[in-house]
Amino acid sequence: MTMTLDHPGTLPAAAPNADALQRQGARERRALASLTLPGAALIFVVLILPIGWLFWQSFFGAAGQPTLENYARMLKPVYVRTFVTTFEVSGLVTLACVLLGYPVAYLLAQLPERLAGLLMIFVILPFWTSVLVRTYAWLVLLQRTGIINTWLVDAGLISEPLPLVHNMLGVVIGMVHVMLPFLILPLYASMRAIDPVYMRAAANCGATPAQAFRQVFLPLSLPGLAAGVGLVFVLCLGFYVTPALLGGGRVSMWAMQIADNISVYGNWGAASSLGVVLLIVTGIILYAFKRLFRTENFGGTR
Amino acid sequence: MLSRPATQTQITHLQRLWLYVLVGLVFLFLIVPCLIVIPMSFSGSKYLEFPPRTWSLQWYEAYLGSPEWRAATFVSLRAALLTTLFATTLGTIAAYGIARVHGAVSSLARGVFMLPMLVPLILLAIGCFFVYAKIGLNGTTTGLVLAHTMLALPFVVIAVLSGLASYDMNQERVAQSLGASRPWAFLTVTLPQIRLSVLSGALFAFVTSFDEVVIALFITGGQNATLTRLMFANIRDQIDPTVAAISSLLIGLSILLLVGSQLLLRKGARK
Numbered sequence A: 001m002t003m004t005l006d007h008p009g010t011l012p013a014a015a016p017n018a019d020a021l022q023r024q025g026a027r028e029r030r031a032l033a034s035l036t037l038p039g040a041a042l043i044f045v046v047l048i049l050p051i052g053w054l055f056w057q058s059f060f061g062a063a064g065q066p067t068l069e070n071y072a073r074m075l076k077p078v079y080v081r082t083f084v085t086t087f088e089v090s091g092l093v094t095l096a097c098v099l100l101g102y103p104v105a106y107l108l109a110q111l112p113e114r115l116a117g118l119l120m121i122f123v124i125l126p127f128w129t130s131v132l133v134r135t136y137a138w139l140v141l142l143q144r145t146g147i148i149n150t151w152l153v154d155a156g157l158i159s160e161p162l163p164l165v166h167n168m169l170g171v172v173i174g175m176v177h178v179m180l181p182f183l184i185l186p187l188y189a190s191m192r193a194i195d196p197v198y199m200r201a202a203a204n205c206g207a208t209p210a211q212a213f214r215q216v217f218l219p220l221s222l223p224g225l226a227a228g229v230g231l232v233f234v235l236c237l238g239f240y241v242t243p244a245l246l247g248g249g250r251v252s253m254w255a256m257q258i259a260d261n262i263s264v265y266g267n268w269g270a271a272s273s274l275g276v277v278l279l280i281v282t283g284i285i286l287y288a289f290k291r292l293f294r295t296e297n298f299g300g301t302r
Numbered sequence B: 001m002l003s004r005p006a007t008q009t010q011i012t013h014l015q016r017l018w019l020y021v022l023v024g025l026v027f028l029f030l031i032v033p034c035l036i037v038i039p040m041s042f043s044g045s046k047y048l049e050f051p052p053r054t055w056s057l058q059w060y061e062a063y064l065g066s067p068e069w070r071a072a073t074f075v076s077l078r079a080a081l082l083t084t085l086f087a088t089t090l091g092t093i094a095a096y097g098i099a100r101v102h103g104a105v106s107s108l109a110r111g112v113f114m115l116p117m118l119v120p121l122i123l124l125a126i127g128c129f130f131v132y133a134k135i136g137l138n139g140t141t142t143g144l145v146l147a148h149t150m151l152a153l154p155f156v157v158i159a160v161l162s163g164l165a166s167y168d169m170n171q172e173r174v175a176q177s178l179g180a181s182r183p184w185a186f187l188t189v190t191l192p193q194i195r196l197s198v199l200s201g202a203l204f205a206f207v208t209s210f211d212e213v214v215i216a217l218f219i220t221g222g223q224n225a226t227l228t229r230l231m232f233a234n235i236r237d238q239i240d241p242t243v244a245a246i247s248s249l250l251i252g253l254s255i256l257l258l259v260g261s262q263l264l265l266r267k268g269a270r271k
Helices: A014-033 A037-057 A068-077 A078-109 A112-121 A121-128 A131-142 A146-155 A168-192 A195-204 A209-237 A242-247 A254-263 A266-301 B016-037 B038-042 B058-065 B068-101 B104-118 B123-136 B141-165 B172-178 B182-193 B197-213 B215-219 B227-236 B240-269
Strands: none
Touching: A014 B068, A014 B104, A037 A266, A037 B068, A037 B104, A037 B123, A037 B141, A068 A266, A078 A112, A078 A168, A078 A209, A078 A254, A078 B016, A078 B058, A078 B141, A112 A121, A121 A168, A121 A195, A121 A242, A121 B016, A121 B240, A131 A146, A131 A168, A131 A266, A131 B016, A131 B038, A131 B068, A131 B227, A131 B240, A146 B068, A168 A209, A168 A242, A168 B038, A195 B227, A209 A266, A242 A254, A242 B227, A254 A266, A254 B016, A254 B123, A254 B215, A266 B104, A266 B123, B016 B038, B016 B240, B038 B240, B058 B068, B058 B240, B068 B104, B068 B141, B068 B227, B104 B141, B123 B215, B141 B197, B172 B182, B182 B197, B197 B227, B197 B240
């Protein structure tokens, strides 16, 4: 019979028994903690070990000598341009996601749950569709002989096809499509949690709808917005597939630079140092947004 | 109707018509690229056109008739099924441990299991590529499944943890006090009650593996190339309408999985 005695209510007062029980409790906790070991071991072997090795490798040159040249190289114009492009694209995509996603989350949060759940399909279907498939669709829509250009030319609106893809515009459009659900979903959840009674109170106190929105709803929705913005921005920084396919080789982003350093130049030192910096920047942004998110939360609701 | 108040602040539907139009346009923006490929894939001409002037199944025939595409589909399906099996098993027992152990160990384990979601994919890809080169796992199913299982773990852990959050652990204690061993109590009392969460975690694991591109790009190739890897190379180098047919099939699969996950959610909510 394996009766568990770690329940606080079953602890008797007698000292020798308490001691034995404590030992049994500790043994049980160890057994439970060990359940996480197989998964954690896998994460160690295919995540922590490789990343640790990247970190180590970034401090060695091509001939195996210890050096900081991999980091110094990042100040070269070609790399600086990549960083600027990456931040530019990520910023534009995040901004577009906020401008397009906020109204959607706002409206959905006000609708009855059933209707909102139904309309949510428009957000969740893209979420479940492969990024590759959606990127391909954008290529089909945007290329020179694509649907949009064909229609515009046939309608006589333009005489020459517009350069919609294989440039920054195409990358931004494709990435906004991938990132938008990542902004809408957390934002919607946080807006649902805002009690509609606040808005009625604001109206009762004489606020116009615009005032009530700006002074009551908007501040309350900021923590959810911050969470979405942080997530989208960080995902953009390390995004590979869509920029690689829609950029047409003209838009060089951080992740592509890392991939090219391996597959084209075989330069592990350069790829590792770029990766280490990307990881650190990602970590700092996530941490900063988490802190901001929490403090906002306290300031906003209390 | 339009002049009726729409919200608590008495703004009318007419006054915020612009909001409805904007949201409708965003919905179009989101959904059109997910669906437009489907009619185009049935095009009868040599190029992709919308709407197609003639209809045919030629691109589906091209897909099914190509040994290369068929092999890649098989590789992807096998990897996704194995990943689902391993990630769901490892993730479920890990989530159980995390939910039962309190304090520092629990939050440390939580953090470790979230890592695959936070580290940029490109780093996981080149890191795995290097480590696998040392131990000879590049181009193997084992290597691919290990990497994908790692990638899918956070989704399973999150899903199962949320299931366990609304489960009363005392039921398992009752089973144990009646003589059930701990694993038996888990399998017969706990697992049946959190099965919907486990299933939705499994669904996520499948999709994570089946749709994964970046890691597959680095650690698979030749005989072992996944469907996504082949599609990526194809989209980059030429626009082959065969990809439209494959994409349509994948979209069909996404819709099926979406419906499945929604049913799980609905069932879970009713319980």
